[in-house]
Every structure is written in C-alpha cells, then in structure tokens.
Amino acid sequence: RERERVRVRVYYETPRQVLVRNRRVGVVCRLIQLGVLAYIIGWVFIYEKGYQSTDTAVSSVFTKMKGVGYTNVDGEERVWDMVDYVFPEQGDSSFVVMTNYIITKGQKMGKCPELYPSCVFSPCLCLAAPLHRPPQGHMTGKCVGNTTKTCEVVAWCPVEDDHTIPDPALLMSAENYTLFIKNSVTFPAYGVKRSNLVEGIDNQYIKSCVYDPTTSPLCPIFRLSDLVQLSGFNFATIAKVGGAIGIVIDWTCNLDYDQSECKPVYTFHGLYGNPNETDMARASVGYNFRYAKYYMEDKQEKRTLLKVFGIRFDIIVRSVARKFDIIPTLTAIGSGVGIFGVATVVCDLILLYLLPKREFYNNMKFKVTETVEQVSLSF
Numbered sequence: 001r002e003r004e005r006v007r008v009r010v011y012y013e014t015p016r017q018v019l020v021r022n023r024r025v026g027v028v029c030r031l032i033q034l035g036v037l038a039y040i041i042g043w044v045f046i047y048e049k050g051y052q053s054t055d056t057a058v059s060s061v062f063t064k065m066k067g068v069g070y071t072n073v074d075g076e077e078r079v080w081d082m083v084d085y086v087f088p089e090q091g092d093s094s095f096v097v098m099t100n101y102i103i104t105k106g107q108k109m110g111k112c113p114e115l116y117p118s119c120v121f122s123p124c125l126c127l128a129a130p131l132h133r134p135p136q137g138h139m140t141g142k143c144v145g146n147t148t149k150t151c152e153v154v155a156w157c158p159v160e161d162d163h164t165i166p167d168p169a170l171l172m173s174a175e176n177y178t179l180f181i182k183n184s185v186t187f188p189a190y191g192v193k194r195s196n197l198v199e200g201i202d203n204q205y206i207k208s209c210v211y212d213p214t215t216s217p218l219c220p221i222f223r224l225s226d227l228v229q230l231s232g233f234n235f236a237t238i239a240k241v242g243g244a245i246g247i248v249i250d251w252t253c254n255l256d257y258d259q260s261e262c263k264p265v266y267t268f269h270g271l272y273g274n275p276n277e278t279d280m281a282r283a284s285v286g287y288n289f290r291y292a293k294y295y296m297e298d299k300q301e302k303r304t305l306l307k308v309f310g311i312r313f314d315i316i317v318r319s320v321a322r323k324f325d326i327i328p329t330l331t332a333i334g335s336g337v338g339i340f341g342v343a344t345v346v347c348d349l350i351l352l353y354l355l356p357k358r359e360f361y362n363n364m365k366f367k368v369t370e371t372v373e374q375v376s377l378s379f
Contacts, residue, residue, distance in 0.1 A: 018361075018364050018365050020351060020361065022351075022355070025347050025350055025351060025355075028346065028347060028350065029343045029344075029346075029347045032342060032343035032346055032347075033340060033343045036336070036339050036340055036342065036343070039336075039339070040332070040333075040336035040339070044332050044335075044336060045332065049254075049322050050328060050329070050331075050332035051324060051325070051328060051329040051332060052254075052256070052322040052323055052324055052325060052328065053189070053322070053323060053324075053325035053327070053328055054320055054321065054322050055187045055188065055189035055190060055320070055321050055323075056187075056319055056320060056321075057185035057186055057187050057251060057317070057319035057321065058185070058186045058188060059183060059184065059185040059186075059251075059317040059319065060183070060184050061092075061093035061181065061182070061183050061249075061315050061317065062091050062181075062182040062183075063091045063092065063093065063095065063179060063180065063181055063182075063313075063315065064091055064179075064180040064182075065082045065085075065086050065095075065097065065177055065178070065179055065180075066082060066177065066178050066180070067082070067173075067174070067176055067177030067178060067224075068080065068081055068173075069081075069084075069085060069171045069173045069174055069177075070173055071170050071171065073103075073170065080098075080171065084098075085097060085098040085171065085174070085310075086098075087291070087308070087310070093314070093315040094312070094313070094314045094315070095312070095313055096287070096289075096308070096310040096311065096312045096313075097174060097177065097224065097310050097311050097313070098171060098174075098308045098309070098310040099169050099170075099171045099172075099174045099238075099239035099240075099242065099309060099310050099311060100165065100166055100169035100170050100171060100239060100240055100241070100242070100308075100309035100310075101166075101170060101171075101306050101307060101308050101309060102160070102161075102162050102165070102166070102306070102307040103304065103305070103306050103307075104158065104159075104160045104161070104304070104305040104306075105304050106158075106302055106304070107156040107157060107158065107292075107302060107303050107304070107305055108156065108157060108300055108301070108302045108303075109154075109155075109156060109157070109301070110154070110155075110157045111140065111152055111153070111154055111157070112137075112152070112153065112155065112157035112158060112159060113144045113145055113150040113151070113152055113153070114135065114136045114137070114150045114151050114152075114153055114159060115136060115150070115159050115160075115161055115163075116150065135151070135153055136153055136155055136159045136160070137153030137154050137155025137156075137159065138153055138154040138155065139151055139152070139153055140152045140153065140154060156303065156305070160305055160307065162307050165240060165241065165309070166240075167240055168236060168239075168240065169236070169239035169240045169309070171239070172235075172236070172239060174224055174239065174311075175223075175224055175225035175228070175235050175239070176223065176224070176225070177223070177224045178210070178221050178222065178223055178224070179221070179222045179223075179224065179227070179313070180206075180220060180221050180222075181196065181220050181222070181247070181249075181315065182195070182196065182197065182220065183195065183196040183220075183249050183264065183315075183317060184196075185251050185317065185319055187253075187255075187319075187321040189321075190255055190321060190323055192253075192255060192259060192262070192321065194251070194253075194259070194262050196218075196220050196249065196264045197220065198218060198260070198263050198264075199260050200218075201218060201219075201220070205219075206219075206220070206221065209221060210222070210223055210226075211223070211226065211266070212226075213230070213266075217265070217266070218263060218264070222247075224311070227245060227247070227268055227313075228245065228311070230268040231245045231246075231268040231269055231270040232270045233245070233270050238286075238311060239309075239311070240286075240309065241285055241286030241287075241288070241309055242286040242287035242288050242309040242310050242311060242312070243270070243271075243272055243286055243287055243311055243312070244270075244271040244272050244287055244311070244312040244313075244314065245268060245269070245270060245271060245311060245312070245313055245314075246268070246269040246270075246271050246313075246314050246315075246316055247266065247267075247268055247313060247314070247315045247316070248266070248267045248268070248269065248316045248317075248318055249264050249265075249266060249315065249316070249317045249318070250264065250265040250266075250267065250318050250319075251264055251317070251318070251319035251320070251321070252265070252319075252320055253319075253320075253321040253322070254321075254322055254323075255321055255322065255323040256322075256323060256324050262321070271312075271314065272287070286309060287309070287310060287311070287312050288307055288308060288309045288310070289307075289308055290305060290306065290307050290308065291305075291306060291308065292304065292305045292306070293306075348365075351365070352365070
C-alpha cells in the first residue's frame with residue numbers, strides 16, 4: 001500500500017480597502033455618486049413619488065343634456081328637445097348629440113325602383129347586386145322606369161336618398177346646448193370618496209356657472225360650442241357630418257394633503273371628425289347612423305327614417321391617488337443605495353484597465369496568499 005500526498009487548493013476572497021490618491025479617478029467617483037444621488041432625490045422621490053403607494057379609483061358617470069333646437073325645412077317648423085336629439089336617452093358616459101339629419105317620411109313595405117340607375121346596359125344586372133354598391137332592398141329581377149332604367153326592389157318605399165347632406169347643418173342651434181356631468185370616484189385602498197361637485201359647488205353656483213378653463217375650471221356644466229372649440233374642431237364643420245370628442249376627467253390626488261385638495265381636471269380631445277378642411281378628401285369622414293320611428297296608418301305599418309349626423313361624446317375617467325407608505329419608501333432607499341455601487345465598479349475599471357499604472361494598481365488591489373493543505377490518500 002502506497003501513500004501519496006496530494007495538494008488541494010481552496011480559494012477564499014475577502015475585500016481589501018485601497019486608498020488611491022488619484023484626482024481624476026476621485027472626481028469621476030464623486031460625479032457618479034452625485035448623479036446617483038440626484039436621480040434618487042429628483043426622479044425617484046420628487047417626480048415618481050417613490051415614497052408613496054398608489055391606488056386607482058372605481059368611478060361612475062352620469063350626464064344630462066339641456067337645450068331646445070329649432071328647424072324650418074320646406075316651411076315645416078319643428079322643435080327638438082333632449083328626448084329627440086340625444087342617443088341613448090339614459091344619460092350614459094358615451095352618447096351622441098344629433099346636429100344634422102336626412103329624413104325620409106312615410107316609408108312602407110312594398111315594391112319600388114331603386115334610387116340610382118342600375119340596369120342601363122343589361123336587365124341581367126337586376127338579378128344580382130351591382131358590384132359598385134349594395135342594393136337598397138331585395139331585387140325582384142325587373143327593370144322599371146321609362147327613361148332611366150332602375151332595378152325594382154322589395155324594400156321600405158320610397159327608398160332613402162342620402163346623396164346630398166344639408167349644409168349648413170339643420171341643427172346649428174345645438175351649439176347652445178349644455179351638458180351636465182356628474183362624476184363620483186372611490187379609492188378603495190384608502191377609503192376615500194370624491195365627487196366632481198366639490199366643496200363650494202352648490203345649487204346656486206350650478207344655476208349660474210358655465211365651464212371655463214380659466215375662470216370656472218370646476219363647473220360641471222359645459223356648452224357644446226365650447227367643448228368643440230376646446231377639442232380643436234370647428235362647430236359648423238363637425239355639425240354637418242358628425243365626429244367624436246373625448247372628455248377626460250383626471251383625478252390625480254395626493255392624499256398626504258387634505259381630501260378637499262383632491263379635485264378633477266377636465267381636458268378635451270378631438271377623436272375623429274373634421275378638424276380641418278383637408279379631411280374632406282378622406283374616406284368615411286364624420287359619424288352617422290340610422291334609426292326609424294314606426295307607426296300605423298290606415299292599418300298599415302309605416303315608418304319615418306332618419307339618417308342622423310351627430311357628435312359622439314366619450315367621457316373617460318383617469319385616476320390615481322398617492323399616499324405615504326413606509327414599504328415603498330424603504331424599497332426606494334434600498335435600491336438607491338445599491339445603485340451607489342456603480343461608482344465603485346466604474347472607478348475599478350478605470351484603475352485596472354485604462355490608467356498607465358494599471359499594473360501597479362492591480363498589485364495593490366489584489367494580494368494573493370497561498371496555503372497548502374496536505375491530504376493523505378491511500379491506494
């Protein structure tokens with residue numbers, strides 16, 4: 001049996017403090033530490049509020065339109081109230097206000113010719129839908145008319161003629177309508193409930209105020225012409241073909257202060273419509289839809305069809321509440337302390353790889369000691 005002694009090397013590293021009297025490296029180190037400190041104080045704590053926890057709100061929106069419109073089309077006078085020009089009527093956070101329309105009265109189910117010539121070249125074209133547009137009803141396969149041949153269809157007759165949009169809009173008086181918005185928010189994490197009817201807004205104030213971003217920024221009553229103007233649109237243009245406007249209610253609250261300081265801020269954005277004249281060259285400009293009013297006359301069902309052009313309003317609530325919390329504060333401080341280590345890493349790289357005396361600094365930073373542990377192995 002032979003015995004052989006084998007040397008086994010085991011390494012252990014321990015930090016070593018080396019004082020380097022190099023002004024350039026010292027300046028770089030202090031500048032990095034100063035930048036990290038500015039980041040922690042300026043960005044993490046002041047801008048991002050890293051010492052606070054956050055919560056988003058549960059919200060509800062209620063709306064009410066007021067105003068009366070007047071039209072006189074071909075000598076027929078009519079008054080339009082909120083039941084006639086608001087869709088839907090329930091006061092939702094998304095609704096449409098009618099500003100223009102094309103009306104087709106006295107429609108009844110039957111057979112009648114289409115509006116546009118569709119069988120000029122061949123009666124066979126009435127057997128299927130033309131390629132350039134859908135039919136206005138179910139085609140019977142017949143061509144009718146003496147001079148202008150059109151396809152006969154089974155439809156609500158007479159068919160709608162929406163080729164010409166009234167200009168100016170028939171309900172230009174809509175610019176004087178008013179919109180009342182009631183918004184309530186709750187921050188469940190903090191048990192805080194707020195309403196846009198904040199302190200100082202009572203019944204007497206609401207009766208006389210109209211929203212103005214400078215003089216009355218908290219008034220919950222808005223004139224339609226102001227909403228359109230603040231969103232960047234022209235009322236006469238958007239009233240003709242319709243469009244969409246977003247109303248953003250922003251609740252950004254710092255609950256380290258009194259709850260009365262938590263107030264809404266309103267902003268307005270043109271989502272789509274006709275903000276400038278160049279939009280006239282684009283396809284499918286504006287916003288419109290159709291609806292019908294049905295009635296019985298001489299025991300026959302009839303309807304009045306309206307193609308409605310209007311402004312769609314979408315009310316969007318955006319919320320965030322902040323409050324001091326020790327946990328995110330300690331987390332932000334800990335992460336900031338860790339970032340200070342970047343200065344040490346950068347300075348070590350400069351000392352060991354960039355400076356002319358890098359070999360000297362390397363020998364001063366790393367000291368190697370060797371110990372030999374002998375282990376007896378038997379074979």
